[in-house]
Amino acid sequence: MTTIRDVAARAGVSVATVSRVLNGSGYVGKDTEIRVKKAIQELNYRPNTVARSLANRKTGTIAVILPDIMNPFFSELARAVEDTARDGGFTVIFCNSDDLGTREQHYIEVLRQKYIDGIIFASNSMGEDDIVYMNENRIPIVVLDRAPGKSGCTVIRSQNAAGAVMAVRHLMETGCRKIAHIAGPGELITAQERLRGYRKAVKGFTWFDESLIVPGHFSIRGGERAVSGLLERHPDVDGIFAGNDLMAIGALKALQRMGRKIPRDISLCGFDGVEMSEWTEPELTTIAQPIYEMGRKAATHLIARIRGKAVKEDILELDVRLVERNSTRRRKN
Amino acid sequence: MTTIRDVAARAGVSVATVSRVLNGSGYVGKDTEIRVKKAIQELNYRPNTVARSLANRKTGTIAVILPDIMNPFFSELARAVEDTARDGGFTVIFCNSDDLGTREQHYIEVLRQKYIDGIIFASNSMGEDDIVYMNENRIPIVVLDRAPGKSGCTVIRSQNAAGAVMAVRHLMETGCRKIAHIAGPGELITAQERLRGYRKAVKGFTWFDESLIVPGHFSIRGGERAVSGLLERHPDVDGIFAGNDLMAIGALKALQRMGRKIPRDISLCGFDGVEMSEWTEPELTTIAQPIYEMGRKAATHLIARIRGKAVKEDILELDVRLVERNSTRRRKN
DNA sequence: TGAGTGTGTGTAACCGGTTACAGACGGAGG
């Protein structure tokens, strides 16, 4: 492996000069620069990033901690982060937490020791104290879907409650008379907010009943299971708002197996807007979060923070939008 | 940040001794060890991984280069790699190549400069010369789904051709009389092998015709589009073997939209066994590769290589298996 | 002519670890 000293020797200069040429910092004479560049060329020299990191205290690496890369929401997010990081000259370490607190702690420690430049937390069991710890260690972080904490870190969220209201309104406008909700895990803030939106939208309607809310754990299987119990209690449900697309897909499956036609018998609306929601038949109406955009923004802000740029807004709330597809089609009544 | 010298000072020993305690190497007196450990505790000292990497020429980081993390096949693979790496004390950098040669070159260079310990290539445009380059730089690599190269690197593959034969046989056994193939991109070796398997299985049947093979680009959209042209030319097709699950899902969608019942009118079989193939209605029969197992094996072998262990087999060919689900159900005739 | 400024370059300390080597000590063996 050729080092900066080899280059210096070949060009007949000191290592400091080579370093200056490399980084374009300080003064370097015109012809000296040429000689150094020639030597670099000839030796096919590439600076050693690790040594650089040690001297700089910068690694050019960011990490993203997420529950599970196999969840399409997070793989899209990860993709966005990596694309953005690459453009900014960063590489990305990814960590699957499975929402396990211990696992997150482990990652945080490992990443700190690695001099990671910054972390994007898309994992849910992240606590306030983790944020404090990161601040103490001066590691910039960006978190997704957290309640606005007092701590100085960028938070990216989307309008979960407003989106849920949109979903229910849309179902009503297309002719639904009794709308159920398949809810995500109660401990997740996104699930809470979407449930809140649903409650707000159905408030005051005589048909509403608490038992129209069923848990679906944000998973396909959960969505599947939720449906059967629901339809037993409420055979006349004609609209379902699922707290995320995975549960909606599960519900769709279960309904089709039960012989219910979508949207003829029951309309179905998801939340998230993962690519997969286009892959079902019928395609799924959903409240789309700008997932890619969230990932991009998270990475952009993190990198800005790393570069020490003052970042104005600390909480970014992104718009969601209704993507109307065939799982909810207007019914004449 | 507390350093090894702080610990040494506090324990009243030299840095060498602290290092020995940390690594359990060399001789250390019993009581000295206790003193050092106490100092480490009290200062909450954690060794700096970057400095360690510089001295060791080891980073404890591996990379996985894949076409696109949003493709469920690769996200499952990535998940397996990360799980295995974590168990072995490694972290994982991931790189989306989009099968772009230039992008891969870029990553390879960046990763080399970062002293990466090893690389898993699941990307397709990787050339023989890249492998040579990695060997020159003594960076262990494992590649997936490549032709057995002469070069000294572990190759993990699965029985694509045999799997394709299984698929076609299965379709015939369940009553299909005319079976089409939606093929992946011709430049990908996996697609080639599956096509070869299809050809082998249909050889000699009078109903076979070259135009039963249609391209589907390994994507959902590709699968969708493939179907319409196919059914125009061959309205009597009653079985389709898709080269991967994504195309099968696309085909399923298109067929359902055309009013064809699956499996009543047409049977459908995919390839890969991604989790998503269970999420359709009907669920998809598929030739399952042990995706997680492939990722796990890739990581295990890579880590073994990194640790300098002699690895016996250089080519690992994993079994595929038929997962029979509702998209192919036996029809009485 | 001398001070002051801008430019170009080298020396050496530093980032925070690992480790080769040397020295000190105590006990066993001749």
Add this chain to the structure above:
DNA sequence: CCTCCGTCTGTAACCGGTTACACACACTCA
């Protein structure tokens, strides 16, 4: 009593970069 060896510990070089500081030189301006 001397030698040899195993145990324990410290000094300092090294991994491969960055950069503070010192110095040299040329040029401008009073």
